[in-house]
Amino acid sequence: MTKTTIPEEEFTYPGSTGCPGCGANLVMRYLLKGLGDRTVLSIPACCWAVMPGYWPSNCLKVPILYTAFEATGAGISGLRAAYDAKGVKDVTVVGFAGDGGTVDIGLQALSGAAERQTDAIYVMYDNEAYMNTGIQRSGATPWGAWTTTTPGGATKNYKHEPKKDIMAIMQAHGIPYAATVSVAHPEDFVKKAQKAKSLKGLRFIHALSPCPPGWRMSPQLTVEVARLAVDTHLFPLYEIDDGRLRITRKGKGTPVKEYLKIQGRFSHLDESQVDSIQKTVDERWAKLLKRESEGA
Amino acid sequence: MRMVMTGNYASAYGAKASRAEVIAAYPITPQTSIVEKLADFVSSGEMNAKYIPVESEHSAMAACIAAETAGARTYTATSSHGLTLMHEVLMWASAARLPIVMTNVSRAMAPPWSVWVDHMDSVAQRDTGWMQFFCESNQEVLDTIIMAYKVCESRGVMLPAMIIEDAFILSHTSEPVDVPDQEIVDSFLPPYNPELKIEPGKAMGFGSLVRPDQYMEFRYKAMQAMRDAHDRFLRVEKEFKQVFGREYGGLLDTYRCDDAEVVLVAAGSTAATAKDVVDAMREKGQPVGLARLRAFRPFPHEEFRALASKVSGMGVLDRSYTFGAAGAFYTEIKASVYSCQKRPVMKNYIAGLGGRDITPKILEKIFEDIQLTAKRGGGDEVEWVDVAGLPRRWR
Numbered sequence: 001m002t003k004t005t006i007p008e009e010e011f012t013y014p015g016s017t018g019c020p021g022c023g024a025n026l027v028m029r030y031l032l033k034g035l036g037d038r039t040v041l042s043i044p045a046c047c048w049a050v051m052p053g054y055w056p057s058n059c060l061k062v063p064i065l066y067t068a069f070e071a072t073g074a075g076i077s078g079l080r081a082a083y084d085a086k087g088v089k090d091v092t093v094v095g096f097a098g099d100g101g102t103v104d105i106g107l108q109a110l111s112g113a114a115e116r117q118t119d120a121i122y123v124m125y126d127n128e129a130y131m132n133t134g135i136q137r138s139g140a141t142p143w144g145a146w147t148t149t150t151p152g153g154a155t156k157n158y159k160h161e162p163k164k165d166i167m168a169i170m171q172a173h174g175i176p177y178a179a180t181v182s183v184a185h186p187e188d189f190v191k192k193a194q195k196a197k198s199l200k201g202l203r204f205i206h207a208l209s210p211c212p213p214g215w216r217m218s219p220q221l222t223v224e225v226a227r228l229a230v231d232t233h234l235f236p237l238y239e240i241d242d243g244r245l246r247i248t249r250k251g252k253g254t255p256v257k258e259y260l261k262i263q264g265r266f267s268h269l270d271e272s273q274v275d276s277i278q279k280t281v282d283e284r285w286a287k288l289l290k291r292e293s294e295g296a
Numbered sequence: 297m298r299m300v301m302t303g304n305y306a307s308a309y310g311a312k313a314s315r316a317e318v319i320a321a322y323p324i325t326p327q328t329s330i331v332e333k334l335a336d337f338v339s340s341g342e343m344n345a346k347y348i349p350v351e352s353e354h355s356a357m358a359a360c361i362a363a364e365t366a367g368a369r370t371y372t373a374t375s376s377h378g379l380t381l382m383h384e385v386l387m388w389a390s391a392a393r394l395p396i397v398m399t400n401v402s403r404a405m406a407p408p409w410s411v412w413v414d415h416m417d418s419v420a421q422r423d424t425g426w427m428q429f430f431c432e433s434n435q436e437v438l439d440t441i442i443m444a445y446k447v448c449e450s451r452g453v454m455l456p457a458m459i460i461e462d463a464f465i466l467s468h469t470s471e472p473v474d475v476p477d478q479e480i481v482d483s484f485l486p487p488y489n490p491e492l493k494i495e496p497g498k499a500m501g502f503g504s505l506v507r508p509d510q511y512m513e514f515r516y517k518a519m520q521a522m523r524d525a526h527d528r529f530l531r532v533e534k535e536f537k538q539v540f541g542r543e544y545g546g547l548l549d550t551y552r553c554d555d556a557e558v559v560l561v562a563a564g565s566t567a568a569t570a571k572d573v574v575d576a577m578r579e580k581g582q583p584v585g586l587a588r589l590r591a592f593r594p595f596p597h598e599e600f601r602a603l604a605s606k607v608s609g610m611g612v613l614d615r616s617y618t619f620g621a622a623g624a625f626y627t628e629i630k631a632s633v634y635s636c637q638k639r640p641v642m643k644n645y646i647a648g649l650g651g652r653d654i655t656p657k658i659l660e661k662i663f664e665d666i667q668l669t670a671k672r673g674g675g676d677e678v679e680w681v682d683v684a685g686l687p688r689r690w691r
Binding site: 037039040052056060061062063065066068071074075076077079081084085088090091108109115 | 362
């Protein structure tokens with residue numbers, strides 16, 4: 001039997017109430033494979049606040065502290081302080097929040113936790129909108145996307161603003177480690193989780209988390225769309241380790257329209273709009289390559 | 297050891313004596329000297345605690361919630377806008393059954409800006425499931441923190457409590473305070489050891505989603521806990537008296553009420569002034585008394601019913617106002633004594649908002665007004681005291 005390239009041990013039981021094809025299920029699965037069973041999770045309002053199942057069930061093999069929507073950063077600081085005060089060693093404190101809970105309502109507490117150098121890992125699983133409440137736009141929704149609060153209509157009111165760059169925000173805090181991960185690249189994902197675990201201070205992981213109902217696509221496309229996000233350079237995989245940027249998967253440079261066309265949320269975009277997105281992606285990719293070569 | 301200190305330092309010494317293990321706090325006037333003193337205690341090594349300098353009051357309470365869930369005894373302090381910013385997570389703390397103890401230096405809400413005493417901030421948290429203890433002296437602040445941890449952490453209670461100091465009148469006024477010996481506090485208050493805590497290796501959910509057929513039972517248990525906290529508090533105070541020699545009169549501290557014809561109900565530092573006024577009026581032969589509302593939650597229903605059955609008039613002084621209704625103390629006390637066979641004439645006095653002085657002279661006039669209202673058998677129910685432009689003169 002061939003050896004698997006990621007740890008075989010599972011830390012998720014069956015019973016997650018996630019939708020078919022949920023990317024966030026895979027994010028949790030690969031994350032815990034990297035972090036192991038000495039993990040304590042703090043989860044705010046988000047899909048994963050309901051996915052573990054109704055009380056008293058828990059589909060995870062690690063404990064969960066549920067917190068208020070905006071409180072993840074404060075929650076992980078409190079957990080760490082308590083374990084330090086009690087002399088509890090060998091514990092990985094993890095905040096696990098969605099994009100709205102991170103880049104919008106939770107940004108203040110996250111910034112505080114980063115500035116305080118809280119010894120914890122913060123994972124943002126990014127499905128690019130408020131999906132648990134039913135696909136409302138967030139600060140992480142990309143330009144041009146349809147959501148229920150950017151519904152288009154006669155005024156073509158789709159998302160008019162670009163996605164908030166949370167990796168740049170976190171890098172500006174001078175944290176020891178930040179990385180992007182994808183459910184289409186489990187080996188890269190698990191390696192980065194393991195690396196984050198080995199470090200001290202606030203470590204940040206940005207996981208792209210495809211959402212079939214929210215992205216208006218078929219559930220079997222989750223991994224494919226995640227792979228396309230990397231191959232098109234729309235969601236590059238990289239890490240910033242002690243200030244040094246390294247791209248971990250270069251991707252094929254597939255045209256971005258291949259990524260857009262399989263998602264209903266972008267189906268209204270015309271050719272010039274797709275071209276405009278392609279241009280932005282190319283510019284950002286060039287900038288990233290430059291930063292890598294400059295070591296920043 | 298006997299020392300001269302402010303109410304804020306009494307809070308800090310109370311948290312230290314109680315061996316709080318995690319402190320998460322954000323500065324706000326006039327609470328700041330509490331957290332400064334605690335930072336000193338931690339920095340000097342006098343206090344073995346982790347201090348989290350959070351970026352907001354919401355995060356202060358959220359961090360306390362997480363730390364307390366992990367089994368640490370926590371403390372924080374806040375005031376006015378800080379307390380109201382915490383509102384969401386105050387509900388979280390009590391529903392999660394976490395025995396967090398917090399000082400609130402009670403201060404007015406803006407606008408217009410005011411940093412002075414007013415009970416609106418505390419009263420607005422009435423329904424959050426926290427116990428609320430109003431104090432009238434710095435010694436009481438320190439002692440109530442120690443007692444509160446013991447009450448809150450009782451197996452049958454497991455609810456949080458806020459200790460309320462009046463802004464500046466207690467927070468920044470120095471009085472002699474006895475700081476008890478640590479060994480004696482340790483014998484009175486054992487380490488916090490909850491039945492359940494979040495720890496690595498134990499897969500549990502704290503605050504999981506429940507269905508409609510599961511939710512009400514959680515609330516019912518919290519209701520029972522708050523109800524039982526009443527008697528638990530009385531027992532703890534009795535034990536406290538045996539150990540430390542001090543007590544403060546239970547949940548409703550009655551002063552010269554036994555043979556009183558009319559009484560005034562007040563909370564916080566005003567009650568101390570009112571006790572002097574009672575003494576002066578008693579010397580003139582006036583049978584008046586003062587009932588100090590020490591606990592707004594749990595509410596002392598039985599105490600009020602017993603008192604209401606004995607007097608012909610009861611005035612209630614609120615240092616806050618519930619718009620569209622009346623003072624919150626008044627409406628609650630009135631509702632509570634409605635079931636008494638013999639009920640007094642009642643009247644609500646709204647006074648001292650935003651730090652306006654409630655002088656002995658004003659209190660004497662309030663007592664006289666209660667006497668007059670009782671004699672008449674009723675009158676206006678709510679009167680704003682000492683407000684410019686109103687016909688009655690109080691000064």
